[in-house]
Every structure is written in C-alpha cells, then in structure tokens.
Amino acid sequence: MNGATKDTDRKRPRYISDRKGFFSAEQAERTRKRSREMEKKVRTRLSSAKGRAKALAYFDELMRYDGVRAVELKEFREKGGKVVGTLCVMVPLELIEASGAKHIRLCSGYYEPVHPANELLGDAGLCPLVKSTLGSKMVSSDPLVDMADMVAGPATCDGKMKLAEMLEDWVPVVMMNLPRVKLGGTSSELWLNEVLHLKRKLSELTGRKVTKKALVERIRKWNEASELWNKVCDLRKGKDPPISGQDAMLVVQASQSDDIDRWVVKVRELLKELEEKVRSGGSVAEKGSARILLMGSPMIYPNFKIPSIVEESGGSIVTDELCTGFRLMADPVLLDDLSEKEIYSALADRYYFPCSCPCFSPNDERLTRLFNAITTFGVDGVVFHSLRGCHLNNLEATKIELALRERGIPMVKLESEYDEGDVEQVRTRVEAFVEMLKARRKK
Amino acid sequence: MISAGIDLGSTYVKAVILKDLKRVGYGVAQTGYDHDLTSKKVFSTALLMAGLEEKDVEHIVSTGYGRRVTTLARENISEISANARGVQWLGAELGVRTIIDIGGQDTKVIAFDDDMKMINFAMNDKCAAGTGRFLEVLARELKVPLDEMGPLSLKSTDPVDITTTCLVFAKSEVAALIFKGLKKEDIIMGIHMAVARRLASMAKKVGVRDVVFFDGGPARNIGMVYAMEKELGRKMYVPEMPQIVTATGAALIAAENLKGK
Ligand code: SF4
Ligand code: SF4
Numbered sequence: 055m056n057g058a059t060k061d062t063d064r065k066r067p068r069y070i071s072d073r074k075g076f077f078s079a080e081q082a083e084r085t086r087k088r089s090r091e092m093e094k095k096v097r098t099r100l101s102s103a104k105g106r107a108k109a110l111a112y113f114d115e116l117m118r119y120d121g122v123r124a125v126e127l128k129e130f131r132e133k134g135g136k137v138v139g140t141l142c143v144m145v146p147l148e149l150i151e152a153s154g155a156k157h158i159r160l161c162s163g164y165y166e167p168v169h170p171a172n173e174l175l176g177d178a179g180l181c182p183l184v185k186s187t188l189g190s191k192m193v194s195s196d197p198l199v200d201m202a203d204m205v206a207g208p209a210t211c212d213g214k215m216k217l218a219e220m221l222e223d224w225v226p227v228v229m230m231n232l233p234r235v236k237l238g239g240t241s242s243e244l245w246l247n248e249v250l251h252l253k254r255k256l257s258e259l260t261g262r263k264v265t266k267k268a269l270v271e272r273i274r275k276w277n278e279a280s281e282l283w284n285k286v287c288d289l290r291k292g293k294d295p296p297i298s299g300q301d302a303m304l305v306v307q308a309s310q311s312d313d314i315d316r317w318v319v320k321v322r323e324l325l326k327e328l329e330e331k332v333r334s335g336g337s338v339a340e341k342g343s344a345r346i347l348l349m350g351s352p353m354i355y356p357n358f359k360i361p362s363i364v365e366e367s368g369g370s371i372v373t374d375e376l377c378t379g380f381r382l383m384a385d386p387v388l389l390d391d392l393s394e395k396e397i398y399s400a401l402a403d404r405y406y407f408p409c410s411c412p413c414f415s416p417n418d419e420r421l422t423r424l425f426n427a428i429t430t431f432g433v434d435g436v437v438f439h440s441l442r443g444c445h446l447n448n449l450e451a452t453k454i455e456l457a458l459r460e461r462g463i464p465m466v467k468l469e470s471e472y473d474e475g476d477v478e479q480v481r482t483r484v485e486a487f488v489e490m491l492k493a494r495r496k497k
Numbered sequence: 498m499i500s501a502g503i504d505l506g507s508t509y510v511k512a513v514i515l516k517d518l519k520r521v522g523y524g525v526a527q528t529g530y531d532h533d534l535t536s537k538k539v540f541s542t543a544l545l546m547a548g549l550e551e552k553d554v555e556h557i558v559s560t561g562y563g564r565r566v567t568t569l570a571r572e573n574i575s576e577i578s579a580n581a582r583g584v585q586w587l588g589a590e591l592g593v594r595t596i597i598d599i600g601g602q603d604t605k606v607i608a609f610d611d612d613m614k615m616i617n618f619a620m621n622d623k624c625a626a627g628t629g630r631f632l633e634v635l636a637r638e639l640k641v642p643l644d645e646m647g648p649l650s651l652k653s654t655d656p657v658d659i660t661t662t663c664l665v666f667a668k669s670e671v672a673a674l675i676f677k678g679l680k681k682e683d684i685i686m687g688i689h690m691a692v693a694r695r696l697a698s699m700a701k702k703v704g705v706r707d708v709v710f711f712d713g714g715p716a717r718n719i720g721m722v723y724a725m726e727k728e729l730g731r732k733m734y735v736p737e738m739p740q741i742v743t744a745t746g747a748a749l750i751a752a753e754n755l756k757g758k
Pocket of ligand 2: 351441
C-alpha cells in the first residue's frame with residue numbers, strides 16, 4: 055500500500071539533521087517580524103480602498119498574521135482536536151471536516167521565509183511559494199502553519215511533491231498520488247482510492263470514523279458555500295463590479311482555513327451588502343477601467359503583488375483562472391445517489407475533473423473555462439503571471455497565448471518573485487497593457 | 498496648438514515640441530544624475546530650436562523610465578504606448594505591423610493589428626542583453642567610438658561568433674578575442690549579430706509581420722540594422738531620427754489630450 059503509511063512515524067529527518075541549531079533565534083525573530091510587517095502593509099492597503107464593503111473586515115481579521123484563527127485552533131487542539139494542513143486544491147475538505155478535524159491551507163504567500171529555505175536548499179530552481187511554505191515551517195514563523203498535526207499533499211508539480219516530503223521532517227504527511235494524466239475511467243479510479251486512503255488516515259488521526267451522515271452533511275454545507283461564492287462572482291459580470299479582484303481572492307482563500315459554517319454566514323452578509331451596492335450603482339473600479347482576467351501561478355495572501363499592481367493601474371480584475379481564486383470553490387459535489395460508493399466517487403470527481411491545474415495533461419479544460427469566462431465576464435485582456443521557477447505555468451503560457459491570439463484577445467505575461475524588487479518592472483508592463491486595452495476599446 | 502513630449506530614458510533624455518502637429522524642435526542629452534534637471538535642459542534646447550518659450554507650450558506629457566521624476570509634465574504615459582503612438586504617426590504610410598524599439602537599458606517589441614492598433618508587446622528590461630548598453634560597454638572594451646561601430650562592422654569579411662548574450666560574460670569573451678588578435682570589424686559584426694539574435698527571438702514571441710519598423714538610439718547604427726535584416730530575413734524601416742520616436746509619440750498624445758479637454 056501507500057509507502058507514506060509507515061513512514062509517518064519515522065523519527066530521523068531526511069533533509070535537515072539539526073532542526074534547532076540550523077537557525078538562530080535572531081533569524082527566526084526576523085522572519086516573524088518581517089512577515090507580520092508585510093501582512094500589515096497589505097491589509098492596510100486593502101482595507102483602505104474606496105467604497106469597500108464593510109463585511110470584508112471579518113476576512114481581514116481572519117487572514118491576518120497572528121490572527122484569530124490561530125488562537126481558535128490552538129484552543130481546539132488543547133481540547134484534543136486535530137488540524138490538517140493542506141497543499142494545493144485537490145484535498146477534499148469535506149472529508150477532513152467529517153472526520154472531526156479542521157483544515158488550514160499551508161501554501162504560503164509570505165516573502166521572508168523564502169530565505170531560510172534558500173539556506174537549506176540553495177537556489178534549486180524552486181518557486182518561491184514552495185520555498186516560503188517550507189521556510190515558514192523551518193523557522194516556525196507562521197502561527198497558523200504550526201497548528202498542523204498532519205499534512206495532506208497531492209503530488210501535483212515537482213516542487214509541491216518534494217515539499218510534502220520535506221515537511222515530513224516536522225510533521226506526518228499523507229501524500230496523495232494524484233493521477234496527472236487525466237484520461238477518464240482509470241485516472242478517476244486511482245484518485246478515488248487515494249481519497250479513501252486519506253479517509254483512513256484521517257480516522258487514525260482523530261480516532262473517529264467518518265460516517266456517511268456526517269460526510270453528506272458536510273458536502274451539503276460546502277455546496278451551499280460554493281453556490282454563495284458563485285453568486286458573489288456573478289455580481290462581477292456587470293459594468294460596475296462591487297468587489298475588487300483582490301478582495302474576492304481574500305474571501306475565497308479564507309474558506310480554506312475558516313470554519314465553513316461561519317464562512318457561509320459571513321459571505322451571506324457580504325453578498326447582501328454587495329447586492330445593495332450594485333442596486334445603488336456603486337462600483338469599486340474606476341470609470342472606464344479595463345476588464346482583466348488574471349491567471350497563472352497561485353497568488354496566496356498576502357502576496358497580492360500582481361493583483362494590486364493591476365488594480366492600481368486602471369485595471370479591474372473581474373474574474374480569474376487561479377487555484378487561489380475562482381477555481382477554489384467554483385464547483386459543487388454532484389450528489390445524486392446516496393450510496394457510500396457514489397458519495398465518495400462524486401466527492402473525488404469534484405476535486406479532480408473540474409480542476410484545471412497545469413499539472414494535468416491533457417488540460418484542455420483550462421482553455422474551455424478560460425474562454426467561457428472571457429465571454430461571460432466581458433474581459434478585455436488577460437494578465438498571465440508566472441512565479442519564477444513555476445515551470446508548469448510558464449509552459450502553459452505559450453499554449454494559452456496562442457489560443458488567445460487566435461481569438462484576438464490580448465495577453466501580457468508577467469514573471470515575479472517573492473520580494474518587492476520587481477514591482478516597478480511589472481508595473482511598467484501592466485500600465486502599458488492597460489493603456490493598450492483602453493486604446494483598443496476606443497474605436 | 499503647441500505640445501511637447503519628454504522621454505526620460507535610462508541613458509538619454511529626449512524632448513520633442515510639436516506645433517500644429519509638426520515637429521518644430523527637439524533636444525537630446527545624456528541622462529545625468531538629476532533626471533529632473535536634465536529634462537529641463539533638454540526641454541529648453543528644444544524650445545530654443547523651435548523659437549518658443551516655455552509658456553507657449555500648452556501641454557506636456559512625459560514618458561520613459563523616469564517619467565514620474567520630471568516636474569515639467571502634468572501627465573505621463575508608458576514608453577510602450579508613447580512609442581506605438583509615435584510610429585502610428587511616422588509610419589502611417591508604411592503600414593507598420595511590427596516595431597522593434599531598442600533602448601539603452603530596455604528593448605520593446607510591439608505588434609500592431611491591421612488597423613495599426615497595438616495588439617501585443619514584449620519588453621526586456623531585466624538584463625543588458627539585446628540593449629544599447631550591450632553595444633556601449635563592448636565598444637568601450639574595443640576602444641571604438643560608438644558611432645563608428647556600424648560603418649566599421651560592415652567591413653567585416655569573417656564575423657566571429659559571440660556565443661553568450663550575458664554582458665558580463667560577453668565582456669570577457671570579447672577581451673579574449675582582442676587578445677587573440679582578431680580583427681576589430683569581425684568582432685563588432687559578431688557583437689551586432691549577437692544582439693540581433695536576441696532581438697529576433699523576442700520579436701518572434703510577439704509575432705513578426707511586415708512592415709518592420711526599427712527605432713531607438715541604437716537603430717542609428719547601420720551595422721545593427723544590417724544584422725537585424727539578416728537575422729529576421731526582412732527589411733527594417735528606420736526613421737530619420739530613430740531616437741526621438743517615443744518623445745514624438747508623447748508629444749502627440751499631449752496634443753490629443755489637449756484637444757479632448
Ligand atoms: S497551480 Fe496546481 S500545482 Fe500549482 S499551486 Fe495551484 S493547485 Fe498546486
Ligand atoms: S504549480 Fe507553480 S507556483 Fe504552484 S507550487 Fe508548483 S511551481 Fe510553485
């Protein structure tokens with residue numbers, strides 16, 4: 055069976071032998087301090103935006119560094135509760151909840167923890183997201199990440215796969231063998247088995263059986279959440295989007311670490327406020343701004359560098375094709391048969407087939423979804439961003455640019471790192487791109 | 498109607514004054530330490546040539562890398578839009594579809610659709626490869642004045658192959674070639690070919706269609722033009738003063754925005 059099973063008990067670390075001595079207290083403190091400062095800067099910028107919905111304040115508090123969630127989870131764990139950290143977007147969160155555990159997304163958007171990871175690995179050509187996630191764990195710089203009792207990581211890109219392996223030096227990991235060749239029957243069968251494997255590991259962790267009743271109940275809750283999320287996004291189809299692209303990402307990313315029942319309540323409040331805004335003609339975008347679709351590598355809060363530049367340069371992000379945005383909650387689990395087998399395969403399918411992550415091939419789903427979004431959201435142009443070292447997105451950019459060019463849709467490709475050094479270069483391109491889109495509109 | 502455009506590039510600052518949509522004055526100077534001061538100097542040179550005074554100029558638009566630094570302009574635009582606007586005007590009769598604009602520290606390739614509207618662009622500003630800086634540094638290494646690089650390179654009969662596009666490595670490669678006693682013209686032609694390869698690969702990503710317009714300061718170098726034509730297999734159209742196309746575009750935009758108000 056799965057090799058990770060017995061390995062989760064192993065004591066000897068593979069990548070770092072002296073976990074305590076590798077970093078000085080000074081280094082750890084610096085990483086924490088800079089992470090805190092970075093997040094604060096981003097939060098202040100987001101929350102001071104003109105015409106921003108008041109209901110968003112909840113999500114600011116939830117996502118902030120050292121925020122309420124870490125405190126809540128700490129208490130939960132003190133009472134014996136278990137927390138599962140997830141990587142990427144294919145781990146069924148319904149299942150984690152049905153086992154009695156809580157979930158947090160580990161993928162990190164903090165810049166500073168990249169440095170400790172570099173010290174261990176050298177440059178290694180890895181993307182900064184992977185390095186930052188590893189670094190956070192190494193120096194214990196993110197209180198939320200430290201809450202994880204177990205990690206569930208699908209083998210997506212090379213970086214994520216080895217990241218999961220490296221994290222095992224600190225915490226037990228369940229690797230999920232994601233079938234990257236997406237063919238239909240054989241692939242979904244394999245994936246279903248991986249989901250069932252996760253279910254067993256979860257039961258071992260929490261000491262609770264996952265009952266059918268609990269799972270169906272959790273699936274229904276998440277379907278409700280997905281429906282709400284789609285409603286929020288629908289409001290961005292109109293001429294006056296009531297929520298910025300950055301805030302929308304903040305909201306959907308919160309779902310990955312929040313208590314989903316509470317998230318649903320809060321998003322319902324938000325939706326009401328946004329609908330009111332639309333009725334009264336309020337818009338968060340400047341008049342005449344260019345309608346942008348954002349896609350490419352993940353952008354995890356607080357790494358909102360690219361979307362903030364876009365929205366500061368006269369662009370309005372009306373939708374995205376990102377694993378850290380719309381895609382996260384776009385699709386519900388289609389439950390039409392309540393036999394145990396059908397429930398699990400419906401759940402596994404939801405996290406597999408609609409996912410347009412570039413680690414899959416064929417991945418024509420991504421193009422289909424992209425063109426669909428371009429039409430329904432009235433998109434003027436596409437901003438494709440690739441993190442340095444993100445080979446999969448870098449590669450797919452070529453294919454996507456060609457497909458867009460054939461349809462006469464402009465695309466700009468940007469590359470970025472986890473630091474502020476490239477902001478001005480990116481800004482020049484984005485400004486030129488937005489100017490170009492506006493000039494094309496004037497006929 | 499009198500308008501002006503100021504292009505604050507990384508190596509040169511350029512200014513253009515338009516009177517009733519005719520170029521009546523321009524100025525060019527090396528970007529000093531104080532960009533604002535340089536922009537004012539260049540602007541007054543252009544005013545002098547035009548026989549105008551500062552108060553006669555109704556609207557100024559700045560562009561380029563230092564566009565937010567100058568205190569002269571009340572409006573600014575990216576150098577990509579400004580360059581495209583300049584070419585739409587200067588190259589209207591040519592029917593330009595592709596622009597290769599080679600600057601001191603960055604190079605842009607712009608694609609036009611059939612209505613000469615910008616549809617795509619690429620920009621290289623992360624390293625010196627494929628920029629004027631590459632030529633400048635290597636010219637110094639060879640002790641050849643920049644202006645003589647072009648004519649000299651055309652005498653080459655056996656161009657050397659410069660294998661690297663990284664400026665740091667190219668410097669030592671060129672030093673080794675000089676040491677070996679190879680002819681200057683052959684080395685220079687090799688340098689031009691290396692830059693051309695880099696520009697061509699960038700252009701292909703954007704999509705190259707005839708007519709190709711070649712501008713920016715280094716486009717004055719006839720050896721560079723020759724190398725580009727060879728590498729792309731297409732004719733390059735170089736305007737009369739390729740270094741002030743972007744400033745001209747900014748001046749045009751200033752005129753249009755004045756009319757719009
Ligand atoms: S694009 Fe795919 S592999 Fe990359 S972070 Fe997102 S889900 Fe993971
Ligand atoms: S898909 Fe790209 S951004 Fe995501 S973890 Fe892999 S390399 Fe990093």
